[in-house]
Amino acid sequence: MTEIWQKTGRQWRLALCTMMIAAALAAGPSCTPSFASAPASLEDVLTAIAPPPSAEALVLIPDRGRKLLALRSYVRSGAALAQRWSWTDAEIKAFAGSPGEQALLAEVNAVKAHFNDANPGHELYVHGTTRSLDEQIAKWNSNESVGAAAAEMEAAFTAAFGEAGAVPDPKKLAQWLRGYQPSKRPNLAAPGMTLHGRASAIDFQVMKDGRIYAGANGKQVESIWRAEGWDQKLKASITAAGPSFVGPLANPDEPWHYDYHPKADASLATAD
Numbered sequence: 121m122t123e124i125w126q127k128t129g130r131q132w133r134l135a136l137c138t139m140m141i142a143a144a145l146a147a148g149p150s151c152t153p154s155f156a157s158a159p160a161s162l163e164d165v166l167t168a169i170a171p172p173p174s175a176e177a178l179v180l181i182p183d184r185g186r187k188l189l190a191l192r193s194y195v196r197s198g199a200a201l202a203q204r205w206s207w208t209d210a211e212i213k214a215f216a217g218s219p220g221e222q223a224l225l226a227e228v229n230a231v232k233a234h235f236n237d238a239n240p241g242h243e244l245y246v247h248g249t250t251r252s253l254d255e256q257i258a259k260w261n262s263n264e265s266v267g268a269a270a271a272e273m274e275a276a277f278t279a280a281f282g283e284a285g286a287v288p289d290p291k292k293l294a295q296w297l298r299g300y301q302p303s304k305r306p307n308l309a310a311p312g313m314t315l316h317g318r319a320s321a322i323d324f325q326v327m328k329d330g331r332i333y334a335g336a337n338g339k340q341v342e343s344i345w346r347a348e349g350w351d352q353k354l355k356a357s358i359t360a361a362g363p364s365f366v367g368p369l370a371n372p373d374e375p376w377h378y379d380y381h382p383k384a385d386a387s388l389a390t391a392d
């Protein structure tokens with residue numbers, strides 16, 4: 121219950137709007153004179169079919185193709201989305217300095233120490249423990265691989281539902297989104313869905329001479345990570361010093377990304 125009272129004004133307006141549209145769509149135009157005279161916009165339909173709490177991210181993605189691509193992921197997750205949704209700013213704040221964060225940092229530092237010892241002249245770098253939703257949305261709105269997949273999806277959407285201005289039937293659109301397969305996956309998870317948003321994943325990058333040398337960059341997977349064996353060197357340090365890390369991520373291929381699954385945490389077990 122307390123969670124409800126923590127909603128921001130923006131979230132409340134969105135939730136209310138979504139409920140009204142969903143109710144109107146379910147009831148049909150005969151019960152909703154305002155919709156009969158002025159049909160819902162595409163934007164309204166997209167917001168209405170977005171499973172909670174994804175509508176709050178959707179409104180911050182202006183490009184239609186990028187919006188459709190994100191909504192595809194949300195619709196496919198359905199009701200499970202809420203459990204993996206990125207932390208709010210308040211939750212991120214609460215995690216900072218907590219025993220949970222201290223345990224994560226201790227393990228990150230142990231991996232770093234092992235790696236730095238084993239690879240003189242290089243050091244491991246970790247940007248942070250949590251990636252905020254705003255940060256994820258900014259990346260989604262600018263990332264090239266997302267742009268390419270979004271352009272492809274927008275063309276497919278237009279072919280299926282007609283030119284801009286057409287408002288598809290929400291049920292048909294949801295079904296289409298669930299079935300749509302992009303020819304090439306973007307190298308980012310849709311905003312809100314990455315484990316980085318809940319301090320449950322870490323990207324380890326290699327630095328040399330104070331600069332990122334092997335980064336969290338899809339273009340360096342073969343040319344640097346594999347060619348120079350950094351994938352194996354990192355894996356060796358994880359195996360030696362990071363028992364809670366699982367990975368690396370295989371799909372998409374990210375040798376720097378490890379999920380974090382802490383074992384039964386005594387401090388959490390006694391918290392309530």
Ligand SMILES: [Zn+2]
Binds near residue numbers: 316321374377378
């Ligand atoms: Zn990652």
